[in-house]
Each structure stands twice: as C-alpha cells, then as structure tokens.
Amino acid sequence: MTPSVQERVLSVEGLEVVYTTRSGPVRAVRDVSIGISPGKVLGLVGESGCGKSTLAFAVMKYMPPNAKATAGRILFRGRDILRMSGRELNRLRGNDMAMVYQDPMASLNPSLRIGPQLTEVLIEHAGSGAGAARAACLRMLERVRMPDPPAIMERYCHQLSGGQQQRVLIAMALLTNPALLIMDEPTTGLDVTVEAEILDLIGELKRELNTAILFISHSFGVISRVADRVAVMYAGELVEQAPVRDIFRNPRHPYTAGLLGCVPKISSAGRRGALSPIRGRVPALHETPAGCAFASRCDRARDRCRREHPGFQQTAEGHPVRCYYPDSADSPGLQPLPATPDAAELPSAADAPVLQIEGLKVYYQAKDRGLAGMAGRHRKGFVKAVDDVSLAADGNSTLGIVGESGCGKTTLAKCIVGLVPPNDGKLGFAGMDAARIVEHRPVATLRELQMIFQNPDSTLNPKRTAGEAVARPLQLFGTVPSTGIRNEVVRLLEAVRLGEEYYDRLPAQLSGGEKQRVALARAFAGRPSLVLCDEPLSALDVSVQAAIMNLLQEFQRQYGTTIVFISHDLSAVYQLCSSVAVMYLGQICETGPVEALFEPPYHPYTEALLSAVPIPDPTLERNDIRLSGTVPSALDPPTGCRFHTRCPRKIGPVCEQEAPPCRGARDGHRIYCHIDMEELQTVKPVFGSVE
C-alpha cells in the first residue's frame, strides 16, 4: 500500500504553478502530486523546460514574483507550505527542509569565507554559540569526507574544486538534520569521477540519516543510482511514476520509453546502431493542448490522444501512467542503420591516417603579474597542458578523447585546429604539416579541418541567420558554384532536419539543440576531411543528444569524414567512436579500439573512469573503484607515472620514479602502466555484460 499522508514527509497534491508573462499565463506545473517517505529518494526526470525545477522551488515556496501556486497543496509533515507566513517559512527553510543546488560555485557567496556561511545556519536555527556551531560544522565537513575541514572553513568558494563546493553545500544542507532534502541536479557539471563520489555520499547519508530526498536530474544513469521511486515529468505534468526498477525494466509511458531509447548504453550489444531520439521538442506552455501534451511527438498517438486529456491509469501496483495506451509501450531501443549504397566507395579505415600526432607538446607559461614578473624575473614555470602526446586518426573513423576536466583534451583540440601553437612535436594532417597557428594555414587546410564547439549559444553569431552561418564556409571555400549556394544550404539544413523555414531565423529564435544542428551543418558544409567536436553534447538534453549523435554518424557515412570526439561522457564515446584515447594530466594513458578499451586489460585510470559512469540500469552490480583527491596541478605534475598519486593499483616506488612503459596488446591497444599485461588482464571487467 502507498503510505498514508501522515507518514510522508512531503506530500504535494494537485499542484499548479502559473507564471504571468507578457505573452499570457504559462502553466509551468499542472496537477502534480508526489509524496516522499523518510529515508526514501524520489527521482524526478524530464527534459529541460518540463517544470522540474519550478516544482522543486515551489516546495520551498521560493518562486519569482510573477509565479503563483494557483491550485493544490504542498504538505510538509501535514502542514500546507503555501499557507505559511514568512516567519513560519524561515523556521522551516534550512532547518527542516534544505536544498542542494545545481551550480555549486554560483550558489556560494563569493565574498564570504566558507566558515561563516556554514555556521550561520546553526546559529540561526539551533541557536548555537559560535564555538559550538563551528565544532558542529567541522564534524559535518568531516562527514561529507572533506579533506582538512579547519582549512576549508577559512577558504573562499573559488578556492575549492567543483566537487568540494558541492560537498560544502551538502554539508550546509545537512547541518540541521533536515527531514526533507531537495537536490536539484546536484552532479550536473561535475566530472564523472566526482559525480560518482557525490552519489555514493548521497546513498550513504540517506541510509544513515533517514532523510527524505527529492532528487532532480535529467540523467537516467544518475537517477538509477540513487532513486527508490522515479517520477517522469513532461511539459509541466507527471506522466509516469513507478519504483525505480519498473521504470527501467518496464517503462509504460511512450515519453519515458523514448527518453530511455535516447541514452546510449555501454552494455548494449547493438553499439553500431543509431539511437532513437524523440522528434520535436517540449511544447511551450502558453496554451495547453486539449489532448495529451506528448501527442505531437508520440508514435502511438491516435485521435483520442489529441482530443482528450488522459488521466492516470494504474497499470500495476504503484505504477500510474498518464497514457491511454500504456501497454503498447516498449522501448524502441537501438535500430540498425539503413545500409548506404555508396558506402563501398568511401575510403576504408585502412588508408593512411588523416590526422597524425607525434610527441606533441603544448606548454603555457604560468604568468606572474607582479613587478618582478614584469621585469622578466621570477618565472613560475610552465603548465604542461599537453605533454608528449602521440595519436593517429584514420580516415572515415571516429577517435574519442576522454578524461577528467583539466586533463588537456581541450588544449589538444585547440592545437589541432591551430588556435594554440605546439611547443614541440609533429602534427600531420592529410599528409601536410599542420603545426602552425590558424592564420598561417593554407585555405585548403582550413577547409579540411572544422570544429564543433561545446556551447552552441555562444558559437553562432547572434546577428547572422542560420542560413548565412551555413552559407559562409560555402562562399569561403567555393565548395559549390556561387549560384548553387542557397540550394546547398537548404540541402544541409534539411540534412540536419531543420528545413528551409529555418534559413532566415536568427540564433535567438532557435533552441539549444537547433543551434547545435546549425553548427553541425556549418561544420560539414565545406565537406571537411576532419571534424573536431569538443564536448558537443554536454549542453543538450538527452533526446537532443541522441539526434546530434545520429547526425554525426550520418554525415560521416555520407562524406567519409574523420571525427575527433572529445567528451567526458563515456557512454556517448562508446556509442560513436571506433577508437579511444584516455588522457590524464596532459598525457595519454591508454589508447586503442573502442571494444578493447571497454574491457580488460584496463589502465587503472580507465578502469576508475568506467566504474564511475552512471549506467541507467538499477540492477547493475559493479565493483566500484573511486579515485581519491583531485587532479594534481599541471604546473607541477607528479614524477614517474602521473597517475600514481591517485592510483588504486599502485605497485610501489617504481610508479613514482619512472615513466610507465608502453604495453601493447592486440589491435593497436596500448596501455602506459608499470603493471604488466598478464596482471592487467586478470582484472574483473567493470561491465559484466560487455561481450
């Protein structure tokens, strides 16, 4: 049975939140009912713009002045938050209910030390004296496994790493042992390794403190790791709610199934297939459609779906679904790509490598801005962003580059496109020497080498229409005769599923996914032989990510383009790439074909990365390997093997003293490690099910 209202810490009943905007009222949250019991985690998933955060902040009764809860109740231990006075709310907030936010850096006061920011919670709510509050805060920092709490209390937030900032916020939220904890995308923007640690911590705290947690995330992998129950939100409504296993094993709503189909899975056998993105986008909520909000994107929609608004159907015990036809739902999963007839004409991967890098080094000088620095003395040394990297990417293949932030992947990309000059080493591109900056490269090289950036919002010129942006490289490189440019642009826009009507739209009129499609069309317009993608997916929703990945694969099949795909998302890398290089502190620690990389033998760092990847499968058992500490400074990297300070498999002083030897395995698989191959071979696979 579902627990009664009294047992629940939080119970939201039929909540509606309306924003008053210039273009009319927007019903951002409609008829939402959820409940959480002590010690349980309710995961809330959905694309951006579905009302997840509005719901979360409404629970704290923190709404912008133009938002109002127009219907429903929010019961916290049986008392309606919406009817509370400011004074009553202040007694609850930070005391009985607390929140952890998405962007930890922005959520901490930049001009106050961490200490007072923490202690004020206790001084306010528990009436503690300064000394007692400080002692309690130190204990709590210890509890969230912060190194050296007394030192942390004295720091400002910009002196902490992202993971440490998030721990401070979690500690802050837990100081008063709240009954309800709301976490709004707490691991978005953190490295996988840090994310894994934070998720472990949340799991631990849930068990120990019996806190009820509302956990919001757009990532199914993260949700599957922490949640007990999952609620799926779409266009301001809940569409499905079920225990975590049922959601993943048996998604009933087509939206849930669709979202799951967008996520690349490392364990799935059909790696080469295309993902199945959900078409269209979340509707603007100015007018709510008469029927089901998802009907316009749903393959199963029939006339009734467009006419009548579906209510909840109980499909199983505790598994309500807002759909008329919940039973025909089965995850579309991966679909095989249609065979392309001209595939045979393309150069095969066995041809000479398109991109060849040997012993590449990119050093930045650490600047000292003092007078002494101006006078040229007091050099502080070099940041070895890329230090002796050798790589090759074959024609018509995709090379993935992975690693934590600060490992040098972006610098490597910048060096390849010529934005920073290399200090040493060879950079060969299509048989040419490309070790010079972009201004000095011949036009032919520029045409052959294009880049797609992480943030589509700031990549496109806001004053140029989508059509102009795509036409530019066509004019510049003379890919097609000038009379045919417009047709070619339309063809490219259609290829990225935008169509001619987007020709005259400005970037401000496009969604993030649409902007990235334009960026994709622009990059491929000159039919380059190499396209560099620097985290092209990380700013996008899962459904859009899947579409972009499919487009990349399509373009590659069509033009035989080589793609270098830089990402921290190992699932996406697994889905897209034919070979992978793992970077740590400016060096390659493992490289090889993608199949070889995702199973033993692993480099210990790769193993740790893989075991940190959130996999959308709540039943998955993994031996979790966690890295301690943060990536050391590239200004003064550790001697010997650079990974030795964090390596869980360190064998002895040799790791600290000597650079690791290259150990080759089959198919060009190389591991740089002191542990010998036979021993690495015996490591248990991270994903048991990988064939």
Add this chain to the structure above:
Amino acid sequence: MTAFLLNRLGTMLMTMLVISMLVFFIAEVVPVDPARSALGPYAPQEAVDDLRDRMGLDRPAAVRYFDWITGILEGDFGESIHYQRPVGDLVAVRVQRSLALAGLGFVFMMPLGLALGCIAGITENRLPDRIISLISSIFVSVPSFASGIFLIVIFSLWLGWFPGVSMPDPDAGIFDAAKKLILPVLVLALDEIGYLARMTRVSMAEVMHSDYIRTAVLKGISRWQVIWRHALRNALIAPFTAIMLHVNWLIGGVLVVEVLFNYPGLGRLLLDAAMRNDITLLMGGTLVLTFVAVATQVLADIGLYFMNPRIRFERAAR
C-alpha cells in the same frame, strides 16, 4: 600583499612620469613665448631676449624638461609668469580649497547615492525603486551648469537662503562658511548621486537575483540578514570601482562649479592661467591635478583589493 602595493605604486610612478612628459611637450608645441607673455606685447625685444636667457628657454627641450622635473621632485614648480610668485605656493592654497569642495561633494554623494541605489535594487520594480530611478534619471540628465543656475535662482535669488557666490572669507565662522558651500557642494553632488544610485541599483538587483542569495534565503535567515551579510558587500564592489573612476569626473565638475560660484579653487586658477598664457602655472597645476587623479585610482585599486577576495587570492596564488 607588499608585492601588490609595490606593483601599484610602481605603475603610478610610471604613469606620472609619462604624464609629466606629455604636459611638458604639449606646452612646448603651443606657440606661446613665456618671456613675451610675461613682459607684455609692448616690451622691447631686448628685454624679452634677456628674460628668455635668464629663464634658460634657449636650451634644448630635453635639458629643460630634466630641470623642470628635478625641480618638481625637490618641491620647486618654478615661478608663475603672471603672478610672479612660486607656482607651488599658488597651487597649494588652491588645491586645498578645491579638495575641500570635492571632498565635501564626495562625502555628500557617497552615502546618499549608495543608499538610494541599494534601496532601489532591493525593491526592484516596486514603488520605492520607481521613485528613486526617476529622481536619479533627472539628476543625471541635467548638466551641472544648468542645475547650478536653477539652484542659484531658487535658493539664492528667490528664497534668499544661501549666497550665490562662495568667495571664502577668512574671518567668517564655520556656520557662515558652511552656508556658502552648501549650494556648490549640492550642485557638484547631484548628478554624481544620480549616477551612483543607478549604478548601485543595477549591481544590487543583479546580486539579489544571484544563486547565492537564493541559497541564503533558503537557509531560512531573515531578509535583513540576507541583505546585510550576503548582498551588500557583493553589491558594492561594482559601484565602488565606478565611484573611484568617477573621482576624475568630480574634479572636472569642480571646475564648472568653481566658475559658476566664483570659488577660487584650482580649477579657476588653471582657467585663468590658460587665459593669461601663464605656461609655468598651467604646467604645474595640471601636473598636480593629474597626480590627484592617478592617486585616487591607486587608492581605489587598493580598496578593491581588500573588498574582493577573488582579486586578493588570485594574486596570492601566483
């Protein structure tokens, strides 16, 4: 810390050196013969030549610059051609008066501008904000010579509360002196208050929308504590920088006000010197004025260094 201070002071010295060269060489290219302007148009040419000789004007420019600058470092700014008195003495008296005026204006505008701006920023788009924004727009858009005339007409000619001229009288009591200064200080401060209030409003409103203010509110502390502990300091960083950059503006405003109220400050002195072709006085006065301007920038930088920990630690980390 000391490295930072040394760095700032070093930069300041360099700036002053460059400015002194500029001042000297601009005076050099102006087609004015100091000796001729000292003696007047009817003096015989021999007397002028004789004076040129005594003033050393026929030596190369570099030598004269070097003489001028070493003199200044020893406190000797040369002699005013018109007044026939040391420039240093003339400027010192006037600088004090101008600084008094500017200082009073500053003291008047700082708290008012910041407070009005903070109130407006906190009550963004509500009634207090609307009123303050309207008033500050009016203050900013009326130039000080116009507002000066309005105030003189209203308070001096019509109501007769304050005098319209501010010639200081050495025998007057404090109350009397204050009465004379009220109108000029008000004129000086008005558009600065408007500017500062607008600046602070934007900064405060932005801070109030920030994520860390949300964190503070959701800690359950009172609104007053949120503003006092979390918002104020962050909101004041931007206007503080702006005020300090605006001190130069204030110095320019002083000049207008001095002329308007016939107040014998540095601004009037420089204006007179320019009209009388008194090159030595003009050079000395300009140099002192720029020194005041540059010094306030250094003070601003140092103040900012203590206010914003991000600057402080970025430097320490290097």
